Amino acid sequence: MLYIKCPHCGLRSQNEFAYGGDASVKRPELNKEISDQEWDEFVYLRKSPRGKHLELWHHVSGCRQWIKVLRDTSTHEIFNTYKSEEKVG
Amino acid sequence: MVQSYRLDKIGLVNREKKLSFKFNGKKYFGYxxxxxxxxxIANGVHLVGRSFKYHRPRGFFGAGVDEPYAIVQLYRNGETEPNVRATEQELFEGLEAKSVNCWPSVNFDIGAINNFLNIFLPAGFYYKTFMWPRSFWYRIYEPFIRKAAGFGVASKEHDKERYEHKYEYCDLLIAGSGPSGLASAYAAAKNGARVILAEDKPRFGGSLLTSDVSINNQSGKEWADNIITELKGMTNVTVKNRAQIFGYYDHNMLVMSERVTDHLPKSEEFTPKQRLWYIRAKQVVISSGSIERPIVFGNNDTPGVVLASAAKEYMKVYGVLVGKKPIVFTNNDSAYETAIEFKKNNINPIVLDSRQDSNSEIIKEAKSLGIDIKFSHVVVAAKGYKKVKSCDIAEISEDKQNLNQIKNIECDCICVSGFWTPTIHLASQSGGKTKFKEEIDAFVPDKSKQKEVTLGSANGVFTLEETLKTSFDKGFELSKEITNNNNSQQIPKVSEKKHSKHDKFWCVPLPKGKKYKRFLDFQNDVAVSDIELAIREGYRSIEHVKRYTTLGMATDQGKTSNLNGLQLVSNIENKVVPAVGHTTFRPPYTPISIGAIVGREIGKHSKPTRKSPMHNWHKKNNAVFVDAGVWLRPRYYKRGNEGLFEASKREAENVRKNVGVCDVTTLGKIDIKGPNAAEFLNRVYTNAWLKLPVGKARYGVMLREDGIVMDDGTTTRISEHHYHMTTTTAQAANVLSHLEYYLQLVWPELDVNVVSTTEQWAGAAIAGPKSRDLLQKLFSDTDVSNEGLPFMGFVEANLFGVNARIFRISFSGELAYEVNVESDNGNFMWEKIIEIGKDFDLQPYGTEALSTLRIEMGHVAGSELDGRTIPYDTGLDGLVSKKKDFIGKRSLLKKAYNEKDRQRLVGVVPLDKKTSIPEGSHLVKDPKGKLPNPKLGHISASCWSVEHNNPFSLAILKDGKNMIGSKLYAMSPLKNKTIAVEIVSSHYVDPKGERVRS
Structure with missing residues (x-):
């Protein structure tokens, strides 16, 4: 079970969180005309990298904040965690 | 009965307390x-079971967790447990156990015929034998395999024992209480670290219990006892025996199984049988020791062949002799301790040492005691069927290829030692690599992957002096990093005998013309010949060889067999062992009971049960409950002999005729506040929300980004910047997460807050033509007329001194209201409604009537909004705004979503107006059509229409709009029903929606 440092609450066990997928996905702006392909990529296509991955976790049984976690998908090493509005990098 | 193999003056058992027990129906005594x-063994019983494949007799091989043979069926306190290792099960008064894998008895086992048919059971026999003909699989092969498989029988009774889970945190978790565990625990604890020390056996001390050493002029055991006593007295230390750390998971989470009462005749009330600990440790010390590995020789599975270390443990810990004419067969010095122990107890062992010579301290001692030592000698084969009676021994050539002067000598046990294999399971489970250490011919942990360190013989260090030194140092160093304290301990003075080098020899060659079975894996009956066959057949990867031959796949997971298997593969392939590699170590290290894994999460405890504040009233009034997600809801209120059908029909009819009340507390409720709340709702829902006035409710549908309907419900504008959203019971949690996602990540610029208020409000739906009259009596100072509170109106009102909210919304299609009060007042509200409702023939109704009412209205719910439908499929076209953008809108432009013959919501009535259509039935044109019969749609929900007094269903049907009036068939192969049906409009009652506005 992973040990995730919630930037709001501190280190908490994985069972307090829900996984939210790739954090780099950006929703197209409202009312913007975009191609079918662009939209499909946003809705369906996700990278599944082996290695570093910036992902979303939702602290559902805690502060209910969505946070960003930079994690290695093969070793589970967590390099850093960020608040939702924080710039990563 | 006399314990004829019990020694008088040695051992740690309590001779004051005699215990009686039964094995295979026969009564014995122990201590x-x-x-x-x-x-x-004290009673001279060595035949305990039969082997898995050949049903060969099985005895005892080890004295602990590594035991591959002695697996029994245990009976305790009216319950039975299979797969119990007799070497780990502590004796208690009245214990009963039976042999497994034998019929009719362990002494005469029919299955042993496999032993003589063994050419039919070679490596991979599952794959070779049961392949064809295919039709034999279910009738013949599968029942055969099932009957043959496994050790013992799982109970079919409910397990009455209690199991618990515990979460714990510590600075240092130490796995194993041998010298390295005790030393590191002591050093760390004295330096202020929070320490958990776990020992899987009942006694602490590990090898110190049996080794002939002294520490600070005390015996190993005395020193261990003193350290444990001191540790137990420290508040920063938790010491647990009978506790096996069996899994090393991510981020230093380890799981430990504590056998709390397995050693007692029964568990006391409220005491768990076992407790599973989830421990998050800052640092882990793996001091799991090492396991002696055997030397492979002919018939080496005969009862009476035991590990030399086990023979020593039986003498020194239990005061028991494994035999009175022992052969000690070794390739190293450690087995001499066993020989010396025999000698000290007036038993004369013969030592066969595969080495040409050795003159270390311990061998000198053995010689001085007059022990018969034969160097360059090996055991060729054990003789005897149910117990060793003699063995063939021989002189072995220097190159270990040739056997000379084979002769038979009498013996009753063979104590074998092929040197030691570090227990690296936990280190490997942590993700770390292993490396092969040539000096000990075994793998040890390489670089640590997580925050762990492996010490002592688990790390391939076999001298006590070095073990204690590194362990004291490590314990101090690790604790210092955590506590910043600087209290180091003096490393004790050790006296131990120096050992000379072991011999790489591990397998005795077959004498010419002999075909003895030489076993590697004792539990799965994998012999040298099986591995040879697998390699001849082309298996190369050790992982493949393992699975094909089942080497190391039994419940002992090859603790005594894996390394010899690797040796064999590497010999055949002319590789070195590290080049062959080893199979992956996976948790659990040792079998863990299902009960411990499940813990308290059984039956009603497997998920929370949520009850509305009116629950007790429902219970008192004969409600029959149904699980709705985690909620318990009344399904119907039983009167007299009514069943589900009669009761729900009566309740639904009464709503259509008079008035009913339904507990709707379970609906999800979300409070939405902030200056941008309207804009937010406008983006979340498919319809327009900017112009909803204060005091009005609106029905809304929300989509996922892929255009599929996520949820529906009404949202009411309480005040300018304050909305009250309702969700379906099932989706409440998902909708809240969905809203939080968009507010926190996608549109953080919107100034809106959301919070769940599901538990803050109790809700009652009052529905039926008389509902307004009832409402007026409940809220005498509020105008609830059609003008004062119009359809979709909202008002705050006073219910006999209690604050209430009234929403004029309808799920039933009748004139209806939902009243909410604070949860604490829920029961008060409910009883008032029931009391005053009597004048209006009010009846409470449950979820079944609620469904009936909504289905015949054509009002969609979870069975239509099933995660596969878009708004157009479910008759919600009118709610999809053409003007504004919203979540999921872009997906609705998809070609497939706009096909002319796209599926649509329709109503379905059976032609005979009598036969109810099973939910899930498929709609087809031709009931006798060729398979696969094209499916046009499916029945999503069915009810007995109280309005029309005949069955009615909703369906999602291809090109549904144009199918109204056509005749199809509803087929349910599950219920074996084919029903001729007519497709009608989904609005079966009040299609113009006049009643809700009346």
Whole structure:
């Protein structure tokens, strides 16, 4: 079970969180005309990298904040965690 | 009965307390502190089971967790448990156990015929034998395999025992209480670290219990006892025996199984049988020791062949002799301790040492005691069927290829030692790599992957002096990093005998013309010949060889067999062992009971049960409950002999005729506040929300980004910047997460807050033509007329001194209201409604009537909004705004979503107006059509229409709009029903929606 440092609450066990997928996905702006392909990529296509991955976790049984976690998908090493509005990098 | 193999003056068992027990129906005696194994051996019982494949007789091989043979069916306190290792099961008064894998008895086992048919059971026999003909699989092969598989029988009774889970945190978790565990625990604890020390056996001390050493002029055991006593007295230390750390998971989470009462005749009330600990440790010390590995020789599975270290443990810990004419067969010095122990107890062992010579301290001692030592000698084969009676021994050539002067000597046990294999399971489970250490011919942990360190013999260090030194140092160093304290301990003075180098020899060659079976894996009956066959057949990867031959796949997971298997593969392939590699170590290290894994999460405890504040009223009034997600809801209120059908029909009819009340507390409720709340709702829902006035409710549908309907419900504008959203019971949690996602990540610029208020409000739906009259009596100072509170109106009102909210919304299609009060007042509200409702023939109704009412209205719910439908499929076209953008809108432009013959919501009535259509039935044109019969749609929900007094269903049907009036068939192969049906409009009652506005 992973040990995730919630930037709001501190280190908490994985069972307090829900996984939210790739954090780099950006929703197209409202009312913007975009191609079918662009939209499909946003809705369906996700990278599944082996290695570093910036992902979303939702602290559902805690502060209910969505946070960003930079994690290695093969070793589970967590390099850093960020608040939702924080710039990563 | 006399314990004829019990020694008088040695051992740690309590001779004051005699215990009686039964094995295979026969009564024996042992002592408190015995294991089932030691007690049986004390009574001269060596035949305990039959092997898995060939049903060969099985005895005892080890004295602990590594035991591959002595697996029994245990009976305790009216319950039975399979797969119990007799070497680990502590004796208690009245224990009963039976042999497994034998019929009709362990002494005469029909299955042993496999032993003589063994050419039919070679490596991979599952794959070769049961392949064809295919039709034999279910009738013949599968029942055969099932009957043959496994050790013992799982109970079919409910397990009455209690199991618990515990979460714990510590600075240092130490796995194993041998010298390295005790030393590191002591050093760390004295330096202020929070320490958990776990020992899987009942006694602490590990090898110190049996080794002939002294520490600070005390015996190893005395030193260990003193350290443990001191540790137990420290508040920063938790010491646990009978506790096996069996899994090393991510981020230093380890799981430990504590056998709390397995050693007692029964568990006391409220005491768990076992407790599973989830421990998050800052640092882990793996001091799991090492396991002696055997030397492979002919018939090496005969009862009476035991590990030399086990023979020593049976003497020194239990005061029990494994035999009175022992052969000690070794390739190293450690087995001499066993020989010396025999000698000290007036038993004369013969030592066969595969080495040409050795003159270390311990061998000198053995010689001085007059022990018969034969160098360059090996055991060729054990003789005897149910117990060793003699063995063939021989002189072996320097190159270990040739056997000379084979002769038979009498013996009753063979104590074998092929040197030591570090227990690296936990280190490997942590993700770390292993490396092969040439000096000890075994793998040890390489670089640590997580925050862990492996010490002592688990790390391939076999001298006590070095073990204690590194362990004291490590314990101090690790604790210093955590506590910043600087209290180091003096490393004690050690006296131990120096050992000379072991011999790489591990497998005795077959004498010319002999075909003895030489076993590697004792539990799965994998012999040298099986591995050879697998390699001849082309298996190369050790992982493939393992699975094909089942080497190391039994419940002992190859603790005594894996390394010899690797040796064999590497010999055949002319590779070195590290080039062959080893199979992956996976948790659990040792079998863990299902009960411990499940813990308290059984039956009603497997998920929370949520009850509305009116629950007790429902219970008192004969409600029959149904699980709705985690909620318990009344399904119907039983009167007299009514069943579900009669009761729900009566309740639904009464709503259509008079008035009913339904507990709707379970609906999800979300409070939405902020200056941008309207804009937010406008983006979340498919319809327009900017112009909803204060005091009005609106029905809304929300989509996922892929255009599929996520949820529906009404949202009411309480005040300018304050909305009250309702969700379906099932989706409440998902909708809240969905809203939080968009507010926190996608549109953080919107100034809106959301919070769940599901539990803050109790809700009652009052529905039926008389509902307004009832409402007026409940809220005498509020105008609830059609003008004062119009359809979709909202008002705050006073219910006999209690604040209430009234929403004029309808799920039933009748004139209806939902009243909410604070949860604490829920029961008060409910009883008032029931009391005053009497004048209006009010009846409470449950979820079944609620469904009936909504289905015949054509009002969609979870069975239509099933995660596969878009708004157009479910008749919600009118709610999809053409003007504004919203979540999921872009997906609705998809070609497939706009096909002309796209599926649509329709109503379905059976032609005979009598036969109810099973939910899930498929709609087809031709009931006798060729398979696969094209499916046009499916029945999503069915009810008995109280309005029309005949069955009515909703369906999602291809090109549904144009199918109204056509005749199809509803087929349910599950219920074996084919029903001729007519497709009608989904609005079966009040299609113009006049009643809700009346």
């Amino acid at each position: 408190e502190g015995d294991t089932l194994a030691s007690a049986l």
